[in-house]
Amino acid sequence: MAETDLDALETAAATAAEEEQLDEENRLKPEFVRSVHEALEDKDDGRAYELVEPLHPADIADLFELLERDDRRALATAITDLMTGDVIAELNDYVREDMVEALPAAAVAEIAEQLDTDDAVQLIEDLDHEDQQAILAEMEPEDRAAIESALAYPEETAGRLMQRELVAVPEHLTVGDVIDFMREHDELPTEFWEIFIVDHKHHPIGTCALSWILRAPRHIQLADVMKRDQTLIPVTMDQEEVALRFQKYALISAAVVDENGRLVGQLTVDDIVHIISEEAGEDALLLSGAGEGDINEPIRDAYASRVRWLVANLLTASVSATIIYLFGGAIEQLVVLAALSPVVASIGGNAGTQTMAVSVRALAMNQLTRSNTRRILWREIRVALANGATIALLIGLAVALIFFSWLGAAVAIKLGVVIALAMVINILTAGFAGVAVPVMLDRLDQDPAVASSVFVTMITDSMGFLVFLSLAVASGLVG
Amino acid sequence: MAETDLDALETAAATAAEEEQLDEENRLKPEFVRSVHEALEDKDDGRAYELVEPLHPADIADLFELLERDDRRALATAITDLMTGDVIAELNDYVREDMVEALPAAAVAEIAEQLDTDDAVQLIEDLDHEDQQAILAEMEPEDRAAIESALAYPEETAGRLMQRELVAVPEHLTVGDVIDFMREHDELPTEFWEIFIVDHKHHPIGTCALSWILRAPRHIQLADVMKRDQTLIPVTMDQEEVALRFQKYALISAAVVDENGRLVGQLTVDDIVHIISEEAGEDALLLSGAGEGDINEPIRDAYASRVRWLVANLLTASVSATIIYLFGGAIEQLVVLAALSPVVASIGGNAGTQTMAVSVRALAMNQLTRSNTRRILWREIRVALANGATIALLIGLAVALIFFSWLGAAVAIKLGVVIALAMVINILTAGFAGVAVPVMLDRLDQDPAVASSVFVTMITDSMGFLVFLSLAVASGLVG
Numbered sequence: 001m002a003e004t005d006l007d008a009l010e011t012a013a014a015t016a017a018e019e020e021q022l023d024e025e026n027r028l029k030p031e032f033v034r035s036v037h038e039a040l041e042d043k044d045d046g047r048a049y050e051l052v053e054p055l056h057p058a059d060i061a062d063l064f065e066l067l068e069r070d071d072r073r074a075l076a077t078a079i080t081d082l083m084t085g086d087v088i089a090e091l092n093d094y095v096r097e098d099m100v101e102a103l104p105a106a107a108v109a110e111i112a113e114q115l116d117t118d119d120a121v122q123l124i125e126d127l128d129h130e131d132q133q134a135i136l137a138e139m140e141p142e143d144r145a146a147i148e149s150a151l152a153y154p155e156e157t158a159g160r161l162m163q164r165e166l167v168a169v170p171e172h173l174t175v176g177d178v179i180d181f182m183r184e185h186d187e188l189p190t191e192f193w194e195i196f197i198v199d200h201k202h203h204p205i206g207t208c209a210l211s212w213i214l215r216a217p218r219h220i221q222l223a224d225v226m227k228r229d230q231t232l233i234p235v236t237m238d239q240e241e242v243a244l245r246f247q248k249y250a251l252i253s254a255a256v257v258d259e260n261g262r263l264v265g266q267l268t269v270d271d272i273v274h275i276i277s278e279e280a281g282e283d284a285l286l287l288s289g290a291g292e293g294d295i296n297e298p299i300r301d302a303y304a305s306r307v308r309w310l311v312a313n314l315l316t317a318s319v320s321a322t323i324i325y326l327f328g329g330a331i332e333q334l335v336v337l338a339a340l341s342p343v344v345a346s347i348g349g350n351a352g353t354q355t356m357a358v359s360v361r362a363l364a365m366n367q368l369t370r371s372n373t374r375r376i377l378w379r380e381i382r383v384a385l386a387n388g389a390t391i392a393l394l395i396g397l398a399v400a401l402i403f404f405s406w407l408g409a410a411v412a413i414k415l416g417v418v419i420a421l422a423m424v425i426n427i428l429t430a431g432f433a434g435v436a437v438p439v440m441l442d443r444l445d446q447d448p449a450v451a452s453s454v455f456v457t458m459i460t461d462s463m464g465f466l467v468f469l470s471l472a473v474a475s476g477l478v479g
Numbered sequence: 480m481a482e483t484d485l486d487a488l489e490t491a492a493a494t495a496a497e498e499e500q501l502d503e504e505n506r507l508k509p510e511f512v513r514s515v516h517e518a519l520e521d522k523d524d525g526r527a528y529e530l531v532e533p534l535h536p537a538d539i540a541d542l543f544e545l546l547e548r549d550d551r552r553a554l555a556t557a558i559t560d561l562m563t564g565d566v567i568a569e570l571n572d573y574v575r576e577d578m579v580e581a582l583p584a585a586a587v588a589e590i591a592e593q594l595d596t597d598d599a600v601q602l603i604e605d606l607d608h609e610d611q612q613a614i615l616a617e618m619e620p621e622d623r624a625a626i627e628s629a630l631a632y633p634e635e636t637a638g639r640l641m642q643r644e645l646v647a648v649p650e651h652l653t654v655g656d657v658i659d660f661m662r663e664h665d666e667l668p669t670e671f672w673e674i675f676i677v678d679h680k681h682h683p684i685g686t687c688a689l690s691w692i693l694r695a696p697r698h699i700q701l702a703d704v705m706k707r708d709q710t711l712i713p714v715t716m717d718q719e720e721v722a723l724r725f726q727k728y729a730l731i732s733a734a735v736v737d738e739n740g741r742l743v744g745q746l747t748v749d750d751i752v753h754i755i756s757e758e759a760g761e762d763a764l765l766l767s768g769a770g771e772g773d774i775n776e777p778i779r780d781a782y783a784s785r786v787r788w789l790v791a792n793l794l795t796a797s798v799s800a801t802i803i804y805l806f807g808g809a810i811e812q813l814v815v816l817a818a819l820s821p822v823v824a825s826i827g828g829n830a831g832t833q834t835m836a837v838s839v840r841a842l843a844m845n846q847l848t849r850s851n852t853r854r855i856l857w858r859e860i861r862v863a864l865a866n867g868a869t870i871a872l873l874i875g876l877a878v879a880l881i882f883f884s885w886l887g888a889a890v891a892i893k894l895g896v897v898i899a900l901a902m903v904i905n906i907l908t909a910g911f912a913g914v915a916v917p918v919m920l921d922r923l924d925q926d927p928a929v930a931s932s933v934f935v936t937m938i939t940d941s942m943g944f945l946v947f948l949s950l951a952v953a954s955g956l957v958g
Contacts, residue, residue: 025845026724033850056708058727066850090727092846182693192690193672193731210689211671214661229535245505247756248537248569250749252672252731269748270729276752277726277759281840284763288836289829295841295855303865306833310870310906313829317822318877324818331810331817338810338817339803342824343796346940350768350792354785357767361760362774366504367571371512371545376774386782391789398797461825 021055028059033066040071045078052079057086064099065092065296073102085115088123094296097126105131109138112147116189117164118271121150125160158242159235161275162256162265165189168196171205175225176218193252193268197226202262204232204255232257235264242267243276244366283360286449287353289313309454316458320345320465327469330478336403337472340419345464347391348426352460353453355380355434360448363438377435384431388424396420411477418475422468426460433459500534507538512545519550524557531558540569543578544775552581564594567602573775576605584610588617591626595668596643597750600629604639637721638714640754641735641744644668647675650684654704655697672731675742676705683711683734683742711736712746721746722755723845762839765928766832768792788933795937799824799944806948809957815882816951819898824943826870827905831939832932834859834913839927842917856914863910867903875899890956897954901947905939912938 021032032051039047052060052075060082064072076083076099088096088111100108100123112120112135120143124132132151136144146164153159167188169178178195182188195213197206206226216225231249233242233256245251246269256265285293289312291305324331324341331338359376362368368376400416407415437455438448472478500511511530518526531539531554539561543551555562555578567575567590579587579602591599591614603611603626611630615623625643632638646667648657657674661667674692676685685705695704710728712721712735724730725748735744764772768791770784803810803820810817838855841847847855879895886894916934917927951957 025720026727027845027848028850030849056728058729062727062845065846066848068854179693182690183696188690188694190690191688193688209670209672210693211661211667211669214658214689214693215667217662241504247752248505248541249535250537250752252749269752270731273726273729273748273752273755277755277844280756280759281762281843283760284766285836285840287763288766288832290833290836293833293837293840295837295846295858299858299861299865302862306830306862307866307869309833310826310829310866311873313826314822314870314874317825320825321818321822324821325815328814328818332814335807335811335817336804338814339800339807342803342821342940342944343793343800345821346796346799347789347792350789351785353767354769354772354788357764357769358772358774361764361772364760365756366506366541367544367774369506369545370509371507375547379774379778382778383781383785386778387786387789390786391793394790395793461821465821 021059028062028066033063036063036075037067037071040067040074040078048075048078049082052082057084058090060087061090061092065095069098072099076103083111085111085119089115089119092294092296093122093126094294094298096123100124100127101131105134106138108135113139113143117146117150117265118161120147121160125151125155153235156239157235158233158237158239158256158267159265161239161242161271162233162235162267163189163271164265165192166196166255166263166266167192168198168202168204168263169222171197171199171223171226173222174218175213175216175220175222178213178222179218192266196255196263196266197222198263204230204257204263206230207253207255209252230255232261233267235259239275240279243272243279246272247276248366279364283364283449286447287357287360287453289453312454313457316454316461319458320461323462323465323469327465327473330469330473333478334472336407336415337469337478340399340415341465341468343395344419344422344426344468345461347423348430348460348464349457351384351387351427352430352434352456355384355431356438356452356456359435359438360452363442363448368439373435373439377432380431380435381428384428385424387431388427391427392420392423395423414475414477415472418471418477419468422464422471425467426464429463430456430460500538507541507545512542515542515554516546516550519546519553519557527554527557528561531561536563536565537569539566540571544571544574548577551578555582562590564590564598568594568598571773571775572601572605573773573777575602579603579606580610584613585617587614592618592622596625596629596744597640599626600639604630604634632714635718636714637712637716637718637735637746638744640718640721640750641712641714641746642668642750643744644671645675645742645745646671647677647681647683647742648701650676650678650702650705652701653697654692654695654699654701657692657701658697671745672747675734675745676701677742681741683709683736685709686732686734688731709734711740714738714743718754719758722751722758725751726755727845758843762836762843762928765926766836766839766932768932791933792936795933795940798937799940802941802944802948806944806952809948809952812957813951815886815894816948816957819878819894820944820947822874823898823901823905823947824940826902827909827939827943828936830863830866830906831909831913831935834863834910835917835931835935838914838917839931842921842927847918852914852918856911859910859914860907863907864903866910867906870906871899871902874902893954893956894951897950897956898947901943901950904946905943908942909935909939 021028023029036048036051039051067075112123124135150160169181194207194209196204197208199205206228207230208226212225231245231251231254233254235256235258251269253266253268255263256267258264289306289309359368396416396419399419400412403412403415433456438452441448441451500507502508515527515530518530546554591602603614629639648660673686673688675683676687678684685707686709687705691704710724710730710733712733714735714737730748732745732747734742735746737743768785768788838847875895875898878898879891882891882894912935917931920927920930
């Protein structure tokens with residue numbers, strides 16, 4: 001009892017300490033980060049250790065990310081025995097890679113051996129082949145074999161992500177047998193949520209949540225409590241697809257099978273939540289042309305991915321510039337056309353971006369399929385009609401009123417009508433392109449989030465200038 | 480054994496049937512959706528039932544979303560006994576609301592009673608107060624009380640999302656006691672992954688994963704296998720915050736506590752994955768000004784959220800238009816300025832959007848905090864310098880070459896230098912604004928995803944025109 005009280009006291013102390021370090025949104029406080037930085041500056045490793053010790057591993061990982069690069073390495077040296085697998089697993093990929101590269105191979109191998117296969121793979125998969133080999137050479141043969149076979153699968157597939165550690169039992173056991181089996185075997189994973197039932201060829205035939213086992217009497221047959229209907233993940237399945245299955249079927253864990261249908265590993269939802277978040281969040285970054293958009297990405301990589309996109313936009317912008325240039329005579333006659341045409345292009349671009357964001361998200365979530373494309377296209381066109389009418393009315397009236405006294409009633413009204421009409425046409429075009437472009441890219445097996453923006457923006461920009469300036473000429477505003 | 484074989488056969492049959500209905504990306508095939516539509520058109524309820532019966536509940540939910548509105552109601556009538564809680568829980572909010580409104584209160588109450596509290600709340604939370612009351616009146620007092628107390632919490636908080644059903648036991652039990660307790664109690668949740676240990680005031684003091692219980696001998700004290708350090712979720716915590724905690728600490732389930740620290744419910748990760756995906760995905764939609772961006776949202780709502788944003792952009796675009804108008808004299812002298820200035824504005828806009836997407840994502844993931852704002856700002860400025868230099872070189876050379884023979888060497892080169900300089904300045908401005916605007920909005924407790932675009936685009940657009948046209952005048956290109 002005395003021990004328990006002590007434990008409780010320790011927990012209370014830890015919680016109080018945590019509160020000192022975290023703000024109300026669960027982020028490390030800047031003062032705390034600064035005091036760690038100062039301790040490292042002063043080479044006071046003891047003080048740094050004391051500060052970091054009460055933190056949760058996920059917060060230690062956050063601390064590394066918040067510190068400058070030099071501080072990271074100093075901290076890693078100061079708190080070696082707090083650098084557990086949980087900390088490593090939670091680290092940002094770039095930060096981890098940078099730190100792993102700084103450590104001797106033997107030290108990395110030692111860390112890797114504490115980890116589950118999936119985390120160990122993550123630790124070394126981004127390293128050079130040579131560094132990988134050096135680390136693997138330091139590891140126990142069994143661990144090395146597991147990691148090597150995971151590395152044989154392509155990146156971002158189930159084979160890379162899965163844990164090999166799992167509980168698989170034959171169907172003929174009773175609930176009591178299973179419990180005894182689990183009590184006796186020490187090499188089982190530390191945490192698991194379901195067990196898998198396999199036939200004599202090691203093909204999965206069912207799963208059983210631990211709660212069903214715990215609630216059934218010992219004599220009940222496993223076959224009577226297990227669920228036969230289950231989602232099997234092929235070892236080559238892409239992680240995006242895996243994340244969608246976990247979401248759709250609300251899975252906690254799932255069996256991974258090889259090409260012969262044999263059970264080779266399991267995926268658990270705690271590893272998948274990162275991927276769900278990453279895959280859902282990356283669309284905003286891809287749509288904007290920011291590539292991976294990780295703030296820890298080296299500047300060289302960020303430059304490479306972003307500048308490509310800017311150059312593409314430079315090319316599409318030159319299409320618009322050419323159109324404007326062709327209407328140079330009209331602009332010389334009525335210079336206000338130069339001021340108004342970018343408005344038509346810009347609002348069209350915004351309307352296109354809205355529809356495109358909606359379509360890309362719906363495609364990613366498998367909500368927009370061949371079955372309802374026509375309906376969604378029609379829906380977006382109706383939204384565009386309503387938006388176009390509103391904006392056209394506003395800008396038409398505003399233009400007519402503003403230029404009434406400067407240009408005279410006839411010209412001002414004509415200009416208002418021309419810009420209103422151009423706006424409706426461009427917003428409708430935007431609505432159409434915002435669905436059609438992503439859908440077409442998807443059918444061509446391209447990621448719609450990556451390439452849609454370039455096309456949609458080019459369409460709305462050039463249409464905006466072309467329609468507005470053509471209408472101005474056609475209406476006789478300029479000759 | 481004969482029965483087991485039969486089960487296996489049935490499973491094989493179901494799997495084969497599923498394969499006929501789903502394409503390789505796990506979406507319902509258009510032909511399948513069409514045959515359900517045709518059965519409903521022919522009023523052949525039997526055929527519709529046959530088609531839908533082999534589907535997983537999540538796929539039945541998808542089917543409803545893919546069908547037209549009239550078909551949805553017809554299908555619901557045709558397959559009443561397949562409309563389980565799992566189907567309802569998986570339905571899109573708008574589709575569910577629409578269907579629930581079409582059903583009589585007693586039927587909704589019957590469905591709600593089969594569901595866990597959290598799913599039942601989801602079923603009725605979006606209805607009018609009157610409709611809610613009519614449904615609650617039809618329910619058993621106990622279920623009604625649970626739903627009413629959940630509805631008393633604000634939307635999108637832990638109190639709304641949590642399940643009241645959980646296993647909580649006192650600390651002094653042994654592992655054997657806990658197993659016996661679970662075997663004897665029928666009213667426990669059907670699936671659970673952890674049990675909660677509480678003190679005599681019902682305050683949670685620890686958790687225990689079921690795998691730890693299963694692997695420990697019966698005589699071991701619960702206190703010796705449980706984990707005292709746990710993440711408690713206050714009942715009023717916002718769902719975005721909840722989703723971040725689940726991700727950060729890789730939680731499978733978590734205890735929800737009221738203001739007195741008493742255990743009142745649990746959250747499980749299978750309910751949270753939807754929120755993680757929603758919260759991560761919504762930034763792309765919010766940044767584009769598409770509001771919720773759900774393809775099932777009524778057109779009226781989609782119009783309302785999008786037009787607001789277009790009007791805001793109309794106002795910011797008029798700032799740019801005014802700037803151009805003020806330089807009307809310069810443009811009349813050298814009409815090519817009208818063609819080139821939108822290019823400067825547009826590339827600046829793109830660069831700003833890239834940086835903004837990165838900052839918004841980093842803010843949402845708690846990666847960008849007061850501790851590293853300055854470092855990230857400096858990082859983005861260096862990326863902007865590299866991007867700006869590249870783009871400036873390209874456009875400067877292109878402009879000088881293109882206009883060499885038309886405008887003469889001196890003017891063409893000057894124009895090239897002017898646009899190159901304007902481009903560098905605007906891309907730098909974009910890099911600065913792309914970090915500063917979201918960070919400032921975040922510090923003012925505004926969602927940076929919602930409002931950043933308007934400001935950043937306004938800054939890059941107006942700066943683009945202003946800098947380019949001013950430099951053109953200052954350089955003596957135009958007088």
